[in-house]
Amino acid sequence: MNVSRWILLGIAATASLVGEFLMPHDPAHDAWWNSIPAFFAFYGFIGCLLIIVFAKSLGKLFLRKRENYYDAD
Amino acid sequence: MPIDATFPPALILLAGALLLPLLPRGFRSPFALLVPLIALGLVWLAPSEGQVTLRLMDYQLVVYKVDRLSRVFGIIFALITAIGGLFAFHVRESAKQVAALLYAAGALGVTFAGDYITLFVFWELMSLPSTYLIWARGTRESEKAGMRYLMFHVFGGGLLFAGILAHVSEVRSILVEPLAAGNAISSWLILAGVCLNAAVVPLHAWLSDAYPKATVTGAVFMSALTTKTAVYVLLRVFPGWEILITLGVLMALYGVVFAVLANDIREICAYHIISQVGYMVTGAGIGTEMAVNGATAHAFSHILYKALLFMGAGTVLHTTGKSKLTELGGLGKRQPVILWLYMIGAFSISGFPLFNGFVSKSMVIAAAGAAHYDIAMLLLLLASVGTFLSLGLKLPYGTWFGEDRVLSPDTPPRNMILAMAAAAFFCLLHGIMPGLLYDMLPYKVNFAPYTLPHLVEASQILIFTFVAFWMYRSKVAGEAGITLDVDWFYRRPAEWARRIFLEDLERAFDKVESMAIDAVRKLVLFGNNPMALFSRSAGDKGFSPDAYRPNLQMLIILALFSFIVLSVCGFFLS
Numbered sequence: 001m002n003v004s005r006w007i008l009l010g011i012a013a014t015a016s017l018v019g020e021f022l023m024p025h026d027p028a029h030d031a032w033w034n035s036i037p038a039f040f041a042f043y044g045f046i047g048c049l050l051i052i053v054f055a056k057s058l059g060k061l062f063l064r065k066r067e068n069y070y071d072a073d
Numbered sequence: 074m075p076i077d078a079t080f081p082p083a084l085i086l087l088a089g090a091l092l093l094p095l096l097p098r099g100f101r102s103p104f105a106l107l108v109p110l111i112a113l114g115l116v117w118l119a120p121s122e123g124q125v126t127l128r129l130m131d132y133q134l135v136v137y138k139v140d141r142l143s144r145v146f147g148i149i150f151a152l153i154t155a156i157g158g159l160f161a162f163h164v165r166e167s168a169k170q171v172a173a174l175l176y177a178a179g180a181l182g183v184t185f186a187g188d189y190i191t192l193f194v195f196w197e198l199m200s201l202p203s204t205y206l207i208w209a210r211g212t213r214e215s216e217k218a219g220m221r222y223l224m225f226h227v228f229g230g231g232l233l234f235a236g237i238l239a240h241v242s243e244v245r246s247i248l249v250e251p252l253a254a255g256n257a258i259s260s261w262l263i264l265a266g267v268c269l270n271a272a273v274v275p276l277h278a279w280l281s282d283a284y285p286k287a288t289v290t291g292a293v294f295m296s297a298l299t300t301k302t303a304v305y306v307l308l309r310v311f312p313g314w315e316i317l318i319t320l321g322v323l324m325a326l327y328g329v330v331f332a333v334l335a336n337d338i339r340e341i342c343a344y345h346i347i348s349q350v351g352y353m354v355t356g357a358g359i360g361t362e363m364a365v366n367g368a369t370a371h372a373f374s375h376i377l378y379k380a381l382l383f384m385g386a387g388t389v390l391h392t393t394g395k396s397k398l399t400e401l402g403g404l405g406k407r408q409p410v411i412l413w414l415y416m417i418g419a420f421s422i423s424g425f426p427l428f429n430g431f432v433s434k435s436m437v438i439a440a441a442g443a444a445h446y447d448i449a450m451l452l453l454l455l456a457s458v459g460t461f462l463s464l465g466l467k468l469p470y471g472t473w474f475g476e477d478r479v480l481s482p483d484t485p486p487r488n489m490i491l492a493m494a495a496a497a498f499f500c501l502l503h504g505i506m507p508g509l510l511y512d513m514l515p516y517k518v519n520f521a522p523y524t525l526p527h528l529v530e531a532s533q534i535l536i537f538t539f540v541a542f543w544m545y546r547s548k549v550a551g552e553a554g555i556t557l558d559v560d561w562f563y564r565r566p567a568e569w570a571r572r573i574f575l576e577d578l579e580r581a582f583d584k585v586e587s588m589a590i591d592a593v594r595k596l597v598l599f600g601n602n603p604m605a606l607f608s609r610s611a612g613d614k615g616f617s618p619d620a621y622r623p624n625l626q627m628l629i630i631l632a633l634f635s636f637i638v639l640s641v642c643g644f645f646l647s
Binding site: 019066 | 334
């Protein structure tokens with residue numbers, strides 16, 4: 001990733017964070033998380049880490065096996 | 074005058090499959106492309122509420138029945154069979170082409186079936202050709218996986234058939250109609266049979282096991298047909314069954330978690346079929362008009378972008394011979410076109426604005442919100458984080474960017490690229506003009522995907538998922554090895570069963586046999602030489618009278634001598 005791409009990403013991130021305050025939420029969509037600012041930014045970030053950590057620890061615990069685990073069958 | 078196109082498209086595909094091997098070799102590929110296009114035309118022109126009935130013994134079969142729901146599924150099945158036919162244009166084995174056409178005939182037959190008998194016949198028609206598409210890969214792994222796949226589907230077919238028999242005997246009607254959620258065992262059997270084909274967790278292991286081992290071209294048809302036919306039946310027969318909401322959300326997250334662990338690029342795609350079908354199953358479970366619309370739209374979008382992803386991953390396998398992230402890397406400079414076509418599929422499945430996943434996935438999620446399933450809504454959003462993570466970031470990063478493993482890929486056949494471009498075109502078309510998709514849906518649509526809150530929500534999730542991925546990208550990289558799934562529960566016990574019932578039993582028989590032979594040998598020796606009972610030294614030698622003669626002579630002499638001595642003593646004493 002070069003500098004110009006990081007700048008573009010930064011602009012997009014800012015726009016998405018600012019955009020939230022420009023328009024009220026869809027009433028049909030109204031849920032408790034709509035009152036938390038930047039909720040989906042946190043949700044994306046934390047959710048991504050959560051999925052990685054959860055999956056990888058399951059893998060380490062018992063799901064990942066060597067390539068020829070079933071080879072005898 | 075409108076053209077009367079009341080003709081089952083499945084029959085066109087069946088006829089095509091039978092005709093194809095009779096054609097000259099050079100005509101087969103164009104024919105395999107033309108037949109689904111004719112079927113597509115038939116579905117497109119089919120009159121609403123058109124139906125064809127047929128009398129079979131006491132039953133009035135409705136072999137073909139068109140309504141808005143079946144039409145939209147029919148359109149996408151025929152369309153993807155044509156795109157798949159283009160992708161497989163270079164394939165010369167007619168068996169593969171026939172299998173693909175038969176498979177699609179099964180899917181279209183189920184879609185337009187108005188009664189359970191027709192539905193079941195076409196349902197079963199899908200399983201064997203699809204198995205062949207796995208076996209045709211020709212590796213030992215694919216042979217084994219194909220057999221497991223077939224056995225799974227035979228079992229599922231059995232559940233469905235048992236359910237249909239019980240259902241027909243209960244209600245005295247063979248018509249396919251929505252079943253009320255309740256306690257009828259027949260409904261649950263039908264549900265289980267359908268859920269197996271929809272890869273509902275925990276009946277999903279056949280999918281992630283077999284799809285990565287199928288042929289490059291076969292996997293494209295498979296990714297589109299089996300699970301989405303089952304989704305169609307769920308939408309038709311089981312709308313509003315609440316258990317499907319729980320199962321659907323579970324699937325959506327399950328696929329995501331396992332995709333993070335997967336190393337094979339087609340396995341990542343396969344787990345994301347389970348995840349995406351989870352959205353559709355949730356939609357069926359919610360069962361409102363908006364949810365059924367959303368699930369249908371998502372099935373339509375999903376078939377296109379998922380086929381595109383499988384084509385992308387398949388092209389990598391076709392050109393490099395490799396499909397593991399640990400063996401791929403740095404292909405971007407050598408395959409820019411494939412990379413960007415793949416990325417259109419990845420952006421679509423991740424729900425980027427302007428791509429078709431955005432306009433359909435958001436509809437399912439919004440339907441969950443409108444029906445006040447807040448937790449389901451949040452968890453589906455979490456699943457979409459995982460989708461972008463695996464298919465939008467991990468897979469392309471590991472394949473086309475990342476560490477350059479200096480691979481020199483072959484040039485793929487042009488038809489492969491064209492097929493990918495065709496799928497990508499529709500992904501973008503519906504993303505930019507969602508009305509084209511929404512107009513086909515079963516109910517009237519009151520949903521606007523491009524509102525500011527939707528855009529803000531999607532872009533925040535996507536941007537910050539990317540940031541988290543970038544920070545921890547080394548943790549997500551593929552690792553050599555395999556992941557256990559619920560297939561462990563039959564693959565491992567199969568090994569134990571084989572060990573107990575074949576190997577151990579054989580060993581026990583061997584043991585008994587050798588013991589018996591040994592015993593007989595000893596008995597024979599003993600019969601030959603009873604002296605062995607008394608003297609070890611008699612050993613293994615057979616009985617020979619000479620061996621004991623000197624001793625015997627001595628014994629007789631001694632006896633005679635004692636007798637003489639005794640007589641002499643007696644004579645003198647008396």
